[in-house]
Amino acid sequence: MFMAIQTKSGSKTSPREVIERAKAEGVEVVDVRFIDLPGTWQHFSLPIGELEVDSFTDGLGFDGSSIRGFQAIDESDMLLIPDPDSATIDPVLSHKTLFLICDVVDPISRKPYSRDARFIAKKAEEHLRKSGIADVSYWGPEAEFYLFNSLRFDQNAHSGYYYIDSEEGIWNSGKNSEPNLAFRPRHKEGYFPVPPVDRLQDLRSKIMLALIAPSTRTTDLACTCTRASGRTARTCSPTRPATRG
Numbered sequence: 001m002f003m004a005i006q007t008k009s010g011s012k013t014s015p016r017e018v019i020e021r022a023k024a025e026g027v028e029v030v031d032v033r034f035i036d037l038p039g040t041w042q043h044f045s046l047p048i049g050e051l052e053v054d055s056f057t058d059g060l061g062f063d064g065s066s067i068r069g070f071q072a073i074d075e076s077d078m079l080l081i082p083d084p085d086s087a088t089i090d091p092v093l094s095h096k097t098l099f100l101i102c103d104v105v106d107p108i109s110r111k112p113y114s115r116d117a118r119f120i121a122k123k124a125e126e127h128l129r130k131s132g133i134a135d136v137s138y139w140g141p142e143a144e145f146y147l148f149n150s151l152r153f154d155q156n157a158h159s160g161y162y163y164i165d166s167e168e169g170i171w172n173s174g175k176n177s178e179p180n181l182a183f184r185p186r187h188k189e190g191y192f193p194v195p196p197v198d199r200l201q202d203l204r205s206k207i208m209l210a211l212i213a214p215s216t217r218t219t220d221l222a223c224t225c226t227r228a229s230g231r232t233a234r235t236c237s238p239t240r241p242a243t244r245g
Contacts, residue, residue: 007036013084016120022048022098025089031099032060035076035117036071046100056082059105069115079107091210143211168199 019150030051033043059079064071080102090097098144104116112119121139127132151161165172170184183196190214195201 013092015084016099018056018084018087018098019051019053022051022087022089023209025098026096027089027098028095029088029093029097031097031100032082033099033103034080034102036067037115037117039117042067043099045097053099056084059107060102061107064104070113073125077107078113079105080104091213147203 014145015190025196027048029045031043035080036042046060059081062078062080063076065076066080079106082100082102084100086099086101088099090099097163103118105111106113110218111120112120120218125137128137147166148164149167150165154160168190170186173180173182173184183198183199185193185197
């Protein structure tokens with residue numbers, strides 16, 4: 001699921017279109033992003049003036065030894081090749097920022113990097129086609145996350161603990177450090193209550209509307225609200241990505 005810059009060429013975006021559109025939109029910063037072997041997002045940023053058409057073929061250098069599971073320090077030079085079809089204007093950051101998802105390649109052989117999670121996914125798709133199992137695969141994130149007021153943990157020579165707190169938690173029903181309106185769901189009853197028990201509907205609506213904005217390529221969006229009286233989470237998940245591959 002991507003929120004893509006609209007271009008004239010349809011589904012295949014040219015690097016020149018990306019740069020021209022970004023400048024027309026007043027973009028100041030370019031954020032290039034890639035995924036490490038365990039599947040965590042990594043990134044670095046550069047001024048919009050440093051993104052050139054050649055950047056999409058020559059690549060952008062980075063230190064692969066700083067990424068877990070990638071390179072040793074004596075062979076750390078790696079390249080990122082931005083995917084112009086992934087061009088997205090970030091809707092949250094203070095300075096207008098274009099982000100690009102990148103493929104990781106070896107700077108000498110120019111071959112895809114074997115530990116690039118994006119390359120692994122592409123190989124999985126190709127295996128589906130060649131094996132005859134399927135000709136199309138659909139990929140999309142499950143944007144599940146947790147909202148806490150406090151989250152503390154430690155492990156040391158003399159103690160170990162974790163402490164999670166949420167203002168919505170039923171264990172805060174006797175709290176008296178500030179006005180207590182007592183609108184808290186009981187244990188295991190936090191999925192469907194309406195406001196005022198549901199304190200975060202405005203936030204969840206804001207997230208949902210950002211995800212289904214016209215530039216977001218998703219067809220269905222399921223939003224599940226859960227909270228501290230059982231599963232302490234708020235969830236927004238696209239249920240069927242509209243893009244192939």
